[in-house]
Amino acid sequence: MVSRVVAVALSPTHSFSKALQSEIRLIAGMGVEGDAHMGETVKHRSRVAQDPTQPNLRQVHLVHAELLDELQAGGFAVGPGTIGENVTTRDIDLLGLPRGALLRLGPDAVVEVTGLRNPCIQLDHYQKGLTSATLDRDADGNLIRKAGVMGIVKAGGVVRPEDRIRVVLPTGPHQALERV
Numbered sequence: 001m002v003s004r005v006v007a008v009a010l011s012p013t014h015s016f017s018k019a020l021q022s023e024i025r026l027i028a029g030m031g032v033e034g035d036a037h038m039g040e041t042v043k044h045r046s047r048v049a050q051d052p053t054q055p056n057l058r059q060v061h062l063v064h065a066e067l068l069d070e071l072q073a074g075g076f077a078v079g080p081g082t083i084g085e086n087v088t089t090r091d092i093d094l095l096g097l098p099r100g101a102l103l104r105l106g107p108d109a110v111v112e113v114t115g116l117r118n119p120c121i122q123l124d125h126y127q128k129g130l131t132s133a134t135l136d137r138d139a140d141g142n143l144i145r146k147a148g149v150m151g152i153v154k155a156g157g158v159v160r161p162e163d164r165i166r167v168v169l170p171t172g173p174h175q176a177l178e179r180v
Contacts, residue, residue: 003092003165005105006065007080010035014045016126018081026109026153031059032086039158056152057114057124057180060090061070062145063148067134076127083123083130086149087111092165094149099177108157119147150180 009018014036016161024032031038050109071078080088087105094113101113123130136144 001090003167004092005087005089005159005161005165007088007161007162008159009081009086009088011084012036016084016122018082018084018086021141023158024086025158026060026105026111026156028153028156030092031056035086037061041110058117059153060087060111060151061085061117061148062087062089062111062151063117064088064094064095067146067148071130071133072178074133076130076133077078082135083126083147087159088166092167093147095144095177096150097167097177098170100176102154102168102170103151104166104168105159108155108165109153109159110155110157112175113149113150113151115150116177117143117147117150118148118179119145123147145179149177154155 007020008024009020010024010032011018011062012034027033037043039056041052042048042056044058047054061084063086068078083108105109108140119131119134121131123134135148139143
């Protein structure tokens with residue numbers, strides 16, 4: 001099984017969904033060229049309101065296509081880019097990655113995983129019930145956030161659909177992802 005990029009997307013505005021592209025360019029330390037969330041400091045409006053000088057740990061949003069499959073089976077009208085991700089993946093356990101894992105996307109780009117996307121009410125504004133559909137509980141009752149992972153760009157490059165994804169795990173103990 002080879003992990004791969006299914007789709008890439010961006011939006012120059014703070015719209016909920018992102019438009020599919022034939023390719024996106026990642027810029028080291030900044031994010032996706034032309035995307036509203038690109039920058040060294042936070043760009044998500046709620047975080048800017050709290051403290052605009054915070055480092056941007058959410059430069060790139062990745063969602064596993066298996067989540068979209070699950071949501072579609074549940075009756076939701078979603079596809080790549082519709083829930084705001086820049087990169088849609090397949091055959092990679094994004095949620096199981098440790099903090100600090102490196103994702104090599106295509107020949108050059110590298111994204112460091114910083115944490116989990118926290119599903120918010122914007123999902124329900126898109127389609128009623130979508131927020132709760134991206135949340136779950138494990139056997140112990142702990143909350144599971146399924147809406148993808150966030151990362152920062154460590155090495156720039158062009159990313160296209162069908163590009164291979166290679167994972168480089170950090171040394172040391174596994175640090176479970178938390179929301180960022």
